[in-house]
Amino acid sequence: MFTLEQLKDYMRQRAEEDRALRSVTVTGGTLEEALESACQELDIPLKRLEFDVLQKGSPGNLGFGKRPWTVLAFEAKSKAALQGTEKADFLPELDAQQQLVEENEDGHVWVRLWHDGAYLKVTKPKGNGKAATEEDALSILHQRNVRDINRQVVKGALKLVTGTYGKVGEYTHNPANDTLMSVEVDDQEMRASVILTPPGPNGADISAEEIEHFLKNNGVVHGVLSLEIEKLVDQPEYNKKITVAAGTKPLPGQDAKIIYNFDTTLRIKPKEIEGRVDFKELNTIKNVLKNEELARKEPAQRGVAGRTVTGRSLPTRDGRDVQFQLGNNVALSKDGLRVLSTSDGQVMLLQDHITVETVMIIPGNVNNSVGNINFLGSVIVKGSVDDGFTVKAVGNIEVMGNVGKAFLETHADIVVHQGINGGGEGSVTAGQSLWSKFIQNAKVEAGSYVIVSDGILHSRVVAGKKILCKGKRAKIVGGYLRASEEINASSLGGIGSDETVLEVGFDPKLKEELDDLVSQNEALEKAFNQHNLNLQSLMKQERIVKTLPPEKLAQKKEVLSKYNETKAKLEQLKTILEKKQGELEALRFSGKISSSGAIYPGTRLIIKDITYDVIRESSAQTFIRDGNIIRAVKYEEIEEDEIVRRP
Structure with missing residues (x-):
């Protein structure tokens, strides 16, 4: 409720504001006409005008009941009031005027007679509704036979508009x-x-x-x-x-819910790259890492009992729990609310069991129906890998059929039961060893062994340790083969075949890095020599003419900059080259190249930094380095345990 002191303070404040306020009461057939008249009377633009609607106009009916708009208008005092819009945006047409009237509501006066006296409350108008007046209040008070009316309090209620009841008078109470x-x-x-x-x-x-x-x-x-x-x-x-x-209705507890962090249905979703859909990337595999969260449970919630208006409790049920169904290679977290993977692999929902498979089995070929494979475990392909497709894995890759112009890559072993025919385009990379029936027109690399039963034809093969071809047709014809320790086959080279180059006695990766650095060095030296020639030419011209023209000076500055830049790069590359050469020489691989059968002319053998070109056919020999030459000795057999695949 309001107090008399609040009323006095408010009335003093309003009186000061009213004295400084320029206002005018105007009428018009429409709201627009009334406001235009107010602008003329006050000599101000519409956007600086504030107004209260004292009487809402009405067009009447057939000329009867027509009522003009009456507006109390005054100049805006605040910046907010000056943010109005221009006349065309603000003034409504007839339909808009009617809508405006409907949204407005007059203020109200409420009078209640209670046991200890008469009480009054005033509510604010809405929109451009009319404020309640003292006349309204007194009229209602008199209707209710209120006496001893405190008119000052009534005025205060009309000014403060607190929306609460305040005592304003007395009445003769008849209980x-x-x-x-x-x-x-x-x-x-x-x-x-x-x-x-x-x-x-x-x-x-x-x-x-x-x-x-x-x-x-x-x-x-x-x-x-x-x-x-x-x-x-x-x-x-x-x-x-x-x-x-x-009453309050009982609220049953929410049942526990399992939220999966992976798609529980097998849906093919081709990958889109720059607006083009790649139908080889079907996104059907959800790889997960060890300790990755696979699912979480939102616990069941306790129910909230209801209550009747008389206070009687209405029982309800608590939410029902739901249990995780655990498959292979998963475990619960300590709080029992999460499922975690215990190994890398593919997560899936098998018969409602959350499972991480460490081995992916492709029942047929890797083709358009399967898409590319990228898996954190091992992959077994029951069929072949078709041209253009990719199989990547962290674990082993085993292909029961052939590998065409495809791309295989793993950190572990690769086994191809039928063979690899890369067509000069595919590549196969194994972090450890590779077994295949044959390798033809392919690029193959293995961190340890490459073991083949039917030979290697016209391919580029690199092995961290040995390349071993064991079998009646296990020949090496054409191509470029590198291994650190040994290359061994039933025959090397062929009559009328492409050149066959075999290198041993060094780390293949380190040698490739060194070869690349040598190529870079040659290119830089060529560029450096050209810059040097250009610079010498310009300097010679300068000595002759004493002063070069501006364009030649700019050219000299540019050439000198390139000369210095290339020289610095050469010096830096020379340091790296010397380091790599030192690392390569420090490796103590003896290296040997062997053939149980023929070694044909046109075959080039390289052991460390010594090269030997075969010019006469020979057979059953092993080639080793002896000082600064390569010497042939009696053929050394492949040790059987080296070609056996170990689990």
Whole structure:
């Protein structure tokens, strides 16, 4: 409730503001006309105008009941008021005027007679609604036979508009004519209603406190609707059931829910790259790492009991738990709310069990129906790998059929049961060893062994340790083969075949790095020599003419910059080259090249830095380095345990 001091302060403030305010009351057939008149009277633009609607206009009906708009207009005081729009944007047409009127609401005066006196409350208007006036308030007070009216308090209520009741006068109370009230509770005790009878002359209205007290005395102790009661006090509805209390329905607990961090259905979703769909990348494999979260559980929630308006508890059920179904290579977290992988692999839902498979089995060929494979475990392909497709794995790759112009890559072993025919385009890379029936027109690299039963034809093969061809047709014809320790086959080279180059006695990777550095060095030396020639030419011209023209000076500056830059790169590369050469020479690989059968002319043998070109056919020999020459000795057999694949 407001106090007298609040009222006095407010009235002083408003009086000071009103003295400084320029205002005018105008009328017009439309709101637009009224505001235009106000702008002319005050000599200000529309965007600086504020106004209150004192009377809403009406066009009437057939000329009857026509009512003009009456507006109290004044110059805006705040910056916010100056942010209005121009006339064309602001003033509505007739339809818009009618909509504006509908959205506006006048302020209200509420008078209630309670046991200790008469009380008054004022509410604010909405939009451009009309504010309640002192005349309105006094009229209602007189209708209710209120005496000893404190008009100063009435004025304060109209100014402050606090929305709360304040005592403004007295009346002759007749308790026999007070509002009567009854309460009804429905059969389920979930709703309580009151029925009011109107007060007689000088009878007291009902107050919110009285309604709440009455409900409590009649056993309604829960779910009392205070806002509805306040509304009923302001706008009483008599001889009608009004709901004033509502029970709380019981809320069952939410069941536990498992949220999977992977797609539980096999859906083919081709990868899109720069607007083009790659139908080889089907995204059907969900790889996971060890200790990765695969699923989590949102725990079941406890239910919330309901309560009737009489306070009786309504029981409910708690949410039901759900258990994880665990498959292979997964485990629960300590809190039991997460499923974690215990190894790398492919996660999937098999018969509702969360499973991580460390071995992926492709039942047929790797083709358009399967797409490229990228897997954190091992891959077994029951068929072949078709041209253009890729199989990548962290574990072993085993192909029961052939490998065409395809790309295979793994950190572990690769086994190809039928053979590799790369067509000069594919590549096969094994971090450890590779076994294949044959290798033809392919690029193959293995960190340890390359073991072949039917020979290597016209291919580029690199092995970290040995290249071993064991079998009646296990020949090496054409191509470029490198190994650190040994190359061994049933025959080397061929009559009329392409050149066959075999290198041993060094780390192949280190040698490739060194070869690349040598190529870079040669290119830099060539560029450096050219820059040097250009620079010398310009300097010679300068000595002759003493002063070079501006374009030649600019050219000399550019050439000198390139000369110095290339020289610095050469010096840096020379340091790296010397380091790599030292590393290569420090390796103590003896290296040998062997053939159980023929060694044909046209075969080049390289052991460390010594090269030997075969010019006469020979057979059953092993070639080794002896000082600064390569010497042939008796053939040394392949040790059987070296070609056996170990698990």
